[in-house]
Amino acid sequence: MTSVENVTALLRQAATGDRNAFDSAFELVYAELRGLAHAQLRRESEGHTLNTGALVHEAYLKLGDSVGGEVRDRSHFLAIAATAMRRILVDHARRIHADKRGAAARPVSLDAPDVLDAIRIDQPDAMLLDINEALDRLSALDRRQAQVVECRFFGGLTEEETADALAIGLRTVKRDWAKARSWLYRELHPDSMSDLPPSALA
């Protein structure tokens, strides 16, 4: 309870660069997103799909009472939620991937089934993991471009929301997105890049 009450304070603290505050806010949002995904899927057991963006927004609404509706706080929230969503998706993909390769069986939980077991993600797990690793590499080279991808792709945020979340212009979001997408595409499809026209290298 206390943590939920303090989410606004945490977000503001995190925005000043306080690493501990960021970690606490992240844990809170992460738990909320997982809980929401789980609750939603239990309620809508009929092949219902959840848009990651919708989950992020729902988490905002749920924690929103305490966030207080300040635009600035909402932006910080969305940025953190995109990071949290990325971790959920990647954790899930890792687990499935590990299962496929016959890694050591996980202990059976006697508690409520974990959300990571109850869901499936509509993109190949190997590809998600590849994107995730490539994104880490991009982040080392250009942090902002990587953040844009995190918001747009993993967080399901619109261009406008991404601009707000990262406190940058809409034009910058569009351009970074175009560049990062190309860079990631090249990283993940090295074969199709090899047949450049000879004239280009002249």
Place this chain on the structure above:
Amino acid sequence: MSDETGNEVRDEMPDEQARFHRTDTLFDAALDLEPAERVAYVISAAGGDTTLCKDVLALLRAHEQSGAFLDVPPRVLAAADSLLERLQLATGTNYRVRRRIAQGGMASVYLADDIKHRRAVAIKVFVFDRETSSDAERGSERFLAEIRIMARLQHPHLLPLFDSGAADNLRYLVMPFVDGETLRQRLRREAPLPIDEALRLTHAIAGALAHAHEAGIVHRDLKPENILLRNGEPLVADFGVALAATESTSRMTQSGVLIGTPQYMSPEQALGSPLIDERTDVYALGVMLYEMLTGDPPHVASSAQGVLAKVRAEAPTPAHLLRDAVPLTVSAIIDRALSKRPADRFTSVSAFDDALARAMHDARMTPAGGMSSGVPAARSSMWHRVTARSVAAVAGIATVVLGSIIGVRALRSRNEAPVAAARFVVPPVHDAAIGRPPILTPDGALLVYPGSASAGRRLFVRRVSELQARVVDGTDGALSAAVSPNGQSIAFISSDDKLRRVAIDGGHATVLAGVFRYSNAAWAGDDYIVLSSFGEQGLTWLSATGGALEQLTHVDTLLRDSGHAAPFVLPDQRTVVFTILRDRTGPGPEVGELAVVTLNPVAGAAPSTFTRLGVVARVAVGFVDGWLLYTDADGARVMAMRFDPAARKLSGDPVTVLEHPGGGIGAVSIASNGTMLYSHFQSANAPVLVDSTGTSTPLFPGVVGSFMNPRLSPDGKRLAVQSSTAQGNDVWLYDMETHTPSHVTNSGSAVGPSWSPDGRHVLYLSSQNAHDAIWRQAVDGTSAAQELISAGGVFAPSESSDGRTIVFQRMVKGVWSVWYVNGGVDAQPTQLLGASTDVIMPSLSPDSRWIAYAANESGRYEVYVRPFPGPGAAVQVSQNGGTEPAWSLDGHRIFYRGDRRMYSAAVATGQSVTVSDRRVLFTDAFDGDMPMPHRNYDVTRDGQHFVMIATSPDAAPETIVVLNWLEEFRQRVAGVLRSR
């Protein structure tokens, strides 16, 4: 270390990072150019640096090849896709449904094998699980009927329909599976498009639309998502599908529910108009061309509401101002396609397309020259070869074109009488938010409304068609308003229980009379005002320049009537229709029999006799063409009946003239220009627990309602609270631990609970049996409710610790005063405080030796404390205004609210009382609406937490404007008369 743009500063960079940075910079520059020029530019700009050149060219290639890469965020799926199974069952053996390939707001698309024809198909499926079965059946029939027409269409740029069906609450369409991208994906990858390309696509799409229009079908939901690109050729998909699939009953347009994507919606769609024709598609095609040319749709805002407001009201920035390569002629043609009125647009997509073709032809005829715009490489687009001279020539043509369009617009708007009613939701304004339902000025030009708590609870005035609102000065605390027939003055009632009058432009507000804050005022001509008041007082009237309240009606308590409410004055300025209430009290819906009385403004006259009209309603709202209009008992409809004011008789059957599904119609006003306005109000709030820092947590998660006056039991284990529902007001108990609710009262007329100090009884006010009285009810239900004090206008009781004394407030002749009763049931009430100014919210200290209360003798409410029952002097507790005092359990502190803050002050009580250590505890924006004059919060036993009533953010009234409603009304009543 970063520079302004957030890029890393360049020196001391590791090699890899330096390489990335060089590549990124050149790639960025290349993306600024037209696609055809990029490779040449990169080769020359790399200047022999092969690594750099190779890196950037690889990125450019990736850019071209990436298609929809990363465009769709991952979706989380429940482990089984049963929609797929349902679709498989619905489509039978003809198709094998493989997997979901796309999902939109309303539909999912599945990839399937068409077994008979051995081809891949896409099946679009809509789910209607929420409809009733008869609605679903009707909807399916309509859907299939529309689809049958569309299935006959054939055009190279139309995506054909193979098949359709409806079963198991699903409706589906079978289409070819197109392995390509949508125009949306293309625009995401590369926007803006080259001008030639944008015009080529527009021409092809226009051809497909023209073909469908000839067959009488309007697309209605054109947007880049619905244009598929196969080998670069556009295919228009989803013709009329969105509407056919969703508009299962005509209610959808009636209630003003908007279907479509805001950015591509025409103004007439944004206004909810049912008159949609091919000019709607002209508009949407204009929007798409605009977006292809400039990179963004004409109207962009951070919310759908914001977009719609702009679509309705704002002219877009002309395309040539955003991209100078767009010829002025083309820009002017797009402007015309984007006209707000359909009549000002091209009459058909063909006319739009022809105009574009002519403009291109003219532009091609102009001589090519060597003028360049500073970009070195030759441009492939013809538009860039235009010389400065020809730009001037084209500009001249454009001026003529624009001039003639403007001329036509002016002419049309003068001559064209609007025909159809159009409705829209009044868009919210952030700093002038609507707090209580607006009314229209009599001429229909302006909205007048009390602002929300965040907007400062003052009156605002706003043009119906505009977003800007202005404050009416002098109206602080206003809760309701009425505009005089001449439109010059506003009478308003504020939270200090006063009726005031102010000029519509603001200024000094004159106090006319003291009245209860939830009274209603109605002008009778420009000279008199009729008022309803609290309890059994009946209607009163007074001169619009002030003076004594004169009695207009007398409440017949022998007939068990409990009050007269909601006066409505007919245009004759003397006939007043009102609602006779029975067994009701408080702010719940007022329902009762309509009655009529004639105002005879002679001071000192006896109350007039009134006539009952025999119709149960909420309130009378209008008198048009001999019809009396009123809201029905459920608040779901406005009804009309023939009314003869002279004979005081209603005749004929009631006719429904306005419906709002779900009910809640309130504050209807009808203006002389035919505009009608009503509000749809659903109050929603919840009790929350607030700590001393102002952080709040829902007390009962998931519980939302209309709560007021929370009171914790002395042991802190239960909460008594007033809850308003359609059944009226009742007092409920919530167990603080299990969150279980239970009834204390069941009469629909109980408000303002408080606990007896022993925690075994709850006191409340009720007006059941047709009179105001304070009652006491045992919470364990072991004994019947007991009537304690019966007197008109009683409110807000609190009981002393020994259970012998009850303190309460009472309104007499428009002024609140504080009274008490000592001893048994038969004892007479004694007035303790108050004479000419209001004293409210009495609160006894835990030892019952002191009383705190709020009084406005200084012109502003302040909290005071004095010995009880006296004698002794009063000491002021608050400093800058305060109300709602509450004592801590030990009697050492008084809590109160003022200036939107919660305060705490230490009080030392001995022979006299001293106040010290005033503190602000937290900022208090909890009740969005002004509560009744009864404390609307409580303090926990430890004095550290507060139970507050938090207004839900979406509880603001939704206001709907219907332009030209009188026309619709006349058609409706004429139609009903004909059919009889």
